[in-house]
Amino acid sequence: MVTETSLSPIATFHSARRGRYEVAHQGVLALGEGTIVVEPGHNFEQGLQGLKGFDRLWLVYLFHLNQTEDAPPVMVKPPRFEHKVGVFATRSPHRPNPIGITPARLLHVAGRMLTVAQADLLDQTPIVDIKPYLPFCDAFPEAAVGWGGLAPTPYRLLWSEGARERVAEIASAHDLRLDHYAEVQLQLDPTDTSRKRIRATEQGFALDFREWSLHYEVRGEAQEVWIEQVTERPEFPGPSSLK
Amino acid sequence: MVTETSLSPIATFHSARRGRYEVAHQGVLALGEGTIVVEPGHNFEQGLQGLKGFDRLWLVYLFHLNQTEDAPPVMVKPPRFEHKVGVFATRSPHRPNPIGITPARLLHVAGRMLTVAQADLLDQTPIVDIKPYLPFCDAFPEAAVGWGGLAPTPYRLLWSEGARERVAEIASAHDLRLDHYAEVQLQLDPTDTSRKRIRATEQGFALDFREWSLHYEVRGEAQEVWIEQVTERPEFPGPSSLK
Numbered sequence: 330m331v332t333e334t335s336l337s338p339i340a341t342f343h344s345a346r347r348g349r350y351e352v353a354h355q356g357v358l359a360l361g362e363g364t365i366v367v368e369p370g371h372n373f374e375q376g377l378q379g380l381k382g383f384d385r386l387w388l389v390y391l392f393h394l395n396q397t398e399d400a401p402p403v404m405v406k407p408p409r410f411e412h413k414v415g416v417f418a419t420r421s422p423h424r425p426n427p428i429g430i431t432p433a434r435l436l437h438v439a440g441r442m443l444t445v446a447q448a449d450l451l452d453q454t455p456i457v458d459i460k461p462y463l464p465f466c467d468a469f470p471e472a473a474v475g476w477g478g479l480a481p482t483p484y485r486l487l488w489s490e491g492a493r494e495r496v497a498e499i500a501s502a503h504d505l506r507l508d509h510y511a512e513v514q515l516q517l518d519p520t521d522t523s524r525k526r527i528r529a530t531e532q533g534f535a536l537d538f539r540e541w542s543l544h545y546e547v548r549g550e551a552q553e554v555w556i557e558q559v560t561e562r563p564e565f566p567g568p569s570s571l572k
Numbered sequence: 573m574v575t576e577t578s579l580s581p582i583a584t585f586h587s588a589r590r591g592r593y594e595v596a597h598q599g600v601l602a603l604g605e606g607t608i609v610v611e612p613g614h615n616f617e618q619g620l621q622g623l624k625g626f627d628r629l630w631l632v633y634l635f636h637l638n639q640t641e642d643a644p645p646v647m648v649k650p651p652r653f654e655h656k657v658g659v660f661a662t663r664s665p666h667r668p669n670p671i672g673i674t675p676a677r678l679l680h681v682a683g684r685m686l687t688v689a690q691a692d693l694l695d696q697t698p699i700v701d702i703k704p705y706l707p708f709c710d711a712f713p714e715a716a717v718g719w720g721g722l723a724p725t726p727y728r729l730l731w732s733e734g735a736r737e738r739v740a741e742i743a744s745a746h747d748l749r750l751d752h753y754a755e756v757q758l759q760l761d762p763t764d765t766s767r768k769r770i771r772a773t774e775q776g777f778a779l780d781f782r783e784w785s786l787h788y789e790v791r792g793e794a795q796e797v798w799i800e801q802v803t804e805r806p807e808f809p810g811p812s813s814l815k
Contacts, residue, residue, distance in 0.1 A: 420706070430673055458660075460662075461661050
């Protein structure tokens with residue numbers, strides 16, 4: 330029996346999303362585009378020939394930030410679920426083998442580069458395989474799901490002009506994308522104050538992120554989150570509060 | 573950047589299909605059941621908790637018979653297609669990293685064992701990950717496909733009583749599954765005599781397999797292959813003709 334197999338990345342993913350807290354939990358929830366650049370020197374650009382015309386492709390990738398764990402837990406608590414379940418019944422990134430799959434939308438092919446959308450990957454993610462998405466053998470829209478696998482309905486984030494400007498300033502000055510963070514945190518369950526960084530306020534809710542707070546209202550019927558303003562947190566304990 | 577990552581199998585696949593020529597080209601075309609047994613000693617059986625209730629799961633596996641190639645070709649000719657295309661635009665098992673994915677049907681979970689159907693895997697295939705199939709992020713039935721990704725319509729194989737009995741005798745005496753072989757070879761394009769082992773005969777067609785020939789008729793409108801008899805090939809050149 331095969332005991333161990335080594336994989337070498339065939340490509341690297343590039344996007345503006347650099348921290349784990351900036352990446353959606355599933356590809357279909359991911360906003361923004363990314364690019365995939367295949368490694369030089371192996372004729373991999375030829376290997377991309379024939380991908381044009383496919384709407385989607387499978388990216389098989391490595392959870393490269395999670396490779397230091399010797400034995401990740403076999404039971405995990407998924408987001409928005411109250412119990413632990415077995416890791417093989419989840420899409421948790423902390424797995425015995427740090428392998429992920431995501432069916433990204435293919436937008437463009439040019440030379441060694443693919444442009445894709447709806448990829449829930451961090452910048453610099455190593456990609457070990459690319460395969461065409463074939464609906465006749467990959468798509469099972471009626472497949473039943475167990476414990477908590479049902480589709481969430483994401484909230485749409487709306488920004489006041491002031492909040493949008495402040496977020497852009499912080500991005501320039503501190504290289505921190507509060508907007509990406511807010512998308513990931515508030516797309517699902519924005520009113521769940523049992524979560525670490527969400528709290529109820531007099532006007533609505535606040536999401537804390539290092540020395541800043543995003544203040545927002547939730548419009549449940551419209552599935553909208555209205556982000557009114559960004560304030561500083563005088564009580565901010567230090568740069569170690571975000572992991 | 574990550575240069576190399578080692579994977580260890582978390583489970584092994586078991587089925588009656590032992591040779592490459594016995595395995596369907598896609599999971600949805602695969603007949604018969606298989607079992608997955610997770611490795612002992614890592615609490616992986618706990619990792620399966622929560623899988624009950626899912627109709628399908630992703631098996632991420634290794635093409636373990638294809639790991640000796642140093643540099644597999646980047647251009648490949650898919651079955652039933654006349655041109656070469658890039659390997660990343662195909663599901664070819666000969667890939668830079670020998671990784672496959674298949675969304676098998678989950679039938680049963682018990683202890684360290686899963687029973688599945690529609691898995692296009694060989695006996696002894698090492699499995700490196702199991703993930704639940706989530707239609708909301710995995711199923712895109714309308715996704716466009718390029719060059720040759722359209723669903724084939726498989727033929728149904730029907731056997732005469734005599735052919736069925738002869739195949740059972742050969743299975744007992746030689747441990748060779750002519751029925752598995754015939755399924756894989758004749759499910760698609762059974763009249764294509766440009767393929768190596770198919771030839772036209774006076775009565776219809778013959779599929780050669782080592783020292784035997786399966787004689788069959790093709791009923792195109794009904795999408796049926798009628799396998800009439802199994803004969804010996806007096807001209808059989810020796811045991812090396814099958815790869």
